[in-house]
Amino acid sequence: MGKKIEISSKGYEDGSFQPYEFKRHAVGERDVLIEILYAGICHSDIHTARGEWGEVSYPLVPGHEIAGRVIGVGSKVAKVRVGDLVGVGCMVNSCQTCSTCSSGEEQFCEEGKTVYTYASKDVFHGGALTQGGYSNNIVVDEHFVIKIPNHAELEKIAPLLCAGITTYSPLRRANIKEGDEVAIVGFGGLGHMAVQYAKSFGANVSVFATSESKRDLAFSLGAKHFYNVKNSEEMQGLNNRFSFILSTVASSYEITEYTKMLKVDGEIVIVGVPSLTNPATLDATSLIWSFRRKVSSSLIGGIKETQEMVDYSVEKGIYPMIEMINIDELDQAYERVLKSDVLFRFVIDMKSLK
Structure with a gap:
């Protein structure tokens, strides 16, 4: 069993974001360790962080629009290699064996084991609550990693994942x-x-x-x-x-x-x-x-369809309009989203996380 991964992030608690350090689970044989380069801000991040969809546990690290680079892989990972550009969307795991998972609809896992990227009980790692992409690294089962073409406009990819x-x-x-x-x-x-x-x-x-x-x-x-x-x-x-x-x-x-x-x-x-x-x-x-x-x-899409969407978007030049921010601007960005004061998606430059 490998060591747990030390993570730096910004977590939401008491109505604002603060520095928050925690540990990801160890990189298993089929896991991928990703350095997060960009993280998009989704309106659902705000709903969740502020408890508008029900009670949540704090500190909470939102973020399910993630683009980054592979910096480590488990011994049985075949999908990606160190150095590859990859993305992570709204899910990080599921049973992967039921009929819906097998047909590429992991978001509808019949076993009820879909693990979402944040604020979700990770039944595969002791029931710990997942923490999202407003952080420096993330560990994800390889099946849920989306490949990003090398010629893509990487800073605009993250919002595609939601x-x-x-x-x-x-x-x-x-x-x-x-x-x-x-x-x-x-x-x-x-x-x-x-x-x-x-x-x-x-x-x-x-x-x-x-x-x-x-x-x-x-x-x-x-x-x-x-x-x-x-x-x-x-x-x-x-x-x-x-x-x-x-x-x-x-x-x-x-x-x-x-x-x-x-x-x-x-x-x-x-x-x-x-x-x-x-x-x-x-x-x-x-x-x-x-x-x-x-x-x-409708609720997002499965991993196969998400990969199809990324490939199609890059091929056709379909990208979101974004405004890049530093991570210290999170609180202001949330308020601006609520005022529709952004065209159209904030993306956090994760190099600003120190």
Whole structure:
């Protein structure tokens, strides 16, 4: 058994971030030790850190958008080598043997053993709670390591491991094709990725957003139409318009406002998760009288699909718009995310962690 890995990080407790040192589990025979170079900030980091999705244990180290370099491997690791560029997303382990894991859907492990990157009970290492990517190193089972092409824009890769796969997966599974009318609700960290993917699949993309200042930017990323949801005139005449709607909204809204915009047999997929105290709502009566419109959800994607997404994104030049920060700017960055004061994803330069 190898030695546990000493880790430096910034942990969240008492409403702010502080330096926090802890130990990762030892590098096992199928584990990969990764030096974290960049870590993205996801809105779910904020929800979790502030207990908005339920109780959490502190100190908490968030971060499930990770890009780095392999600096150590276990004796039986075959997937990567020391020096390779790699990423880690929302999961770091699962049973890997049940039918869903075997079919590449590790996020839905039938044994209930999906281990998330932070704030998750690691059943494979004594039940310790996982700590995330706002840290210098991480140890991950090789199966959950994503390879990053050497020519990728590495500083922009980290957000793909959550924002990328969260939007790519439902769009790909909907078989979006040339000429389909697709709407993206919300134009933030997730929404701006969804626009790029939908456009690359050939769709006519419409964006629904609350900020008029983002209109031109939406067009520049491939949107054909932009609707300001605060403008009642713009929101008229849109019923029976779209075959597919992806909602990325992480605040309260009424879902059936958008189901009415679907064509018969159209589908709205929910990927944005508001806080428990400010949830989205669904009027069942209105839904029934919408006649055969479907409401479903999606949760990231499996490892195979995540690798596919990274390769596709790099090949097509689809990257998030980012603002690079030092780790000492975490508290301010969280407040700016809540004010939608970032275009569109903060990425932490982990060299700033001392």
